[in-house]
Amino acid sequence: MSKTFSPANLALIFITFLAGYSLIQQSLAYLTFTNMDHWPSTSATLAQATYTTTQNTTRIQYTLNIQYTYQVDGSTYTSSQYSPKTAHVCYDETEIQTLIADLKSQSPLTIYYDPADPSLALISKDWNPAERLLNFALIAIIPLVCLFFLIKNIRKTDDDSPTSYPNQSTLPQPSLSQH
Incomplete structure (x- = not known):
């Protein structure tokens, strides 16, 4: 079935x-x-710090876009991760502008990286x-x-479906009488 x-x-x-x-x-x-x-922490150079604006049905959302480079054990890495969250979002334009100004004023920028995988890094823990x-x-x-x-x-659907069908021969048959 x-x-x-x-x-x-x-x-x-x-x-x-x-x-x-x-x-x-x-x-x-x-x-x-x-x-x-x-x-552990290391120094990084900020390459980009901007934000994008998105209008949804109820409010405006400001998403941080950053990119920075850093070195660990002689290898250079690039990251765009600000914090562990997927994206850093603000709902106040002044807040995001202040954050960007703060990031740009830091030279060098202090970041934190995963010693097991130095390509994973973030600015804020x-x-x-x-x-x-x-x-x-x-x-x-x-x-x-x-x-x-x-x-x-699904169980409700199974309970509602017939488990056996009546035998056609036991159903009342229409009479074929003509008047």
Whole structure:
């Protein structure tokens, strides 16, 4: 018997997939930056510090765009990571402008790098443990809730479908009498 999914079930599958992907990304970020408190520092040269503006439905978002170069054990690396978060976002233009001015005034710039993989570096180690846990928990809950409803809907669909079909011979037959 082939199984077809309702549009609601397909939507739940899609949301579960996206949330699961986000969970994996958050887990990788968490694992990557778990030991950042012990990362050594080095000097870096700031190559670029700008921001982009994005208007969404409720407010304007300012995203930091940076690039800096640094050396570790004679090798030169380039990074665009400000903090452990995927992107550094502000909702106040003055705040992002102040941050950029502060970065440009620092010469040289102090950055922190992963000694196991010096290509991973960041400027700010500011990533609150409570914020990490909250992000992880919220992203973990979404796929679990979606899976719960998906399984519930599939079971409901299975319970609603007939398990046996009535025998045609036991059904009342229409009379063929003519008047």
